[in-house]
Amino acid sequence: MNSNSIDYPPSRRNIILVGFMGTGKTVTGRVLAEQTGLELVDMDSIIEERAGRAISEIFETDGEAAFRAMERELVQELSQREGLIVSTGGGIVLNPDNISDFEKTGLVVCLKASPEMIFQRVEKDTTRPLLAGDKKAQIASILEARNSLYNAIAHGVETDGLTAEETAKPILTLYALES
Ligand code: S3P
Numbered sequence: 089m090n091s092n093s094i095d096y097p098p099s100r101r102n103i104i105l106v107g108f109m110g111t112g113k114t115v116t117g118r119v120l121a122e123q124t125g126l127e128l129v130d131m132d133s134i135i136e137e138r139a140g141r142a143i144s145e146i147f148e149t150d151g152e153a154a155f156r157a158m159e160r161e162l163v164q165e166l167s168q169r170e171g172l173i174v175s176t177g178g179g180i181v182l183n184p185d186n187i188s189d190f191e192k193t194g195l196v197v198c199l200k201a202s203p204e205m206i207f208q209r210v211e212k213d214t215t216r217p218l219l220a221g222d223k224k225a226q227i228a229s230i231l232e233a234r235n236s237l238y239n240a241i242a243h244g245v246e247t248d249g250l251t252a253e254e255t256a257k258p259i260l261t262l263y264a265l266e267s
Contacts, residue, residue, distance in 0.1 A: 099267035102194030110209035111199035181237035198241035
């Protein structure tokens with residue numbers, strides 16, 4: 089236990105982490121799950137498990153639209169549950185209904201990072217279909233296309249230079265306040 093810890097979750101409301109690829113949703117989700125005792129669910133992992141295929145294969149064989157439909161269906165399912173820390177895929181903001189559904193039962197927080205920090209975190213990654221090819225260029229163009237969507241989320245945390253624990257701290261404070 090440290091000073092960030094809360095002994096019991098103050099409510100069963102979900103915490104939903106959104107944000108661009110490489111902003112730390114998964115690692116921050118792990119810390120939040122440890123500190124609240126809530127269950128961590130990772131949307132990409134659930135989709136892969138249910139489809140029996142990697143995200144890159146889904147993109148390749150069925151196309152991005154099919155993947156977005158799987159995401160949409162999973163958002164509808166998860167937003168009806170409680171007591172979850174949800175780590176979403178970076179494209180969840182593309183459909184505003186995803187955010188409004190999640191907001192009905194949880195606190196939605198957007199993790200943010202500079203393009204340089206994102207590049208450092210995903211440089212060696214080969215699993216993200218949207219970053220195939222020139223990663224720096226892909227990051228810049230997708231960020232530009234999506235930034236207004238990420239900025240529209242009511243709560244945001246700048247993660248550059250922060251550890252997952254440091255990123256989790258203001259989220260826990262907000263969660264306790266809002267519960
Ligand atoms: C995507 C982000 C990925 C994954 C898929 C598409 C996106 O998740 O859902 O490759 O559109 O930003 P992470 O944000 O966990 O990398």
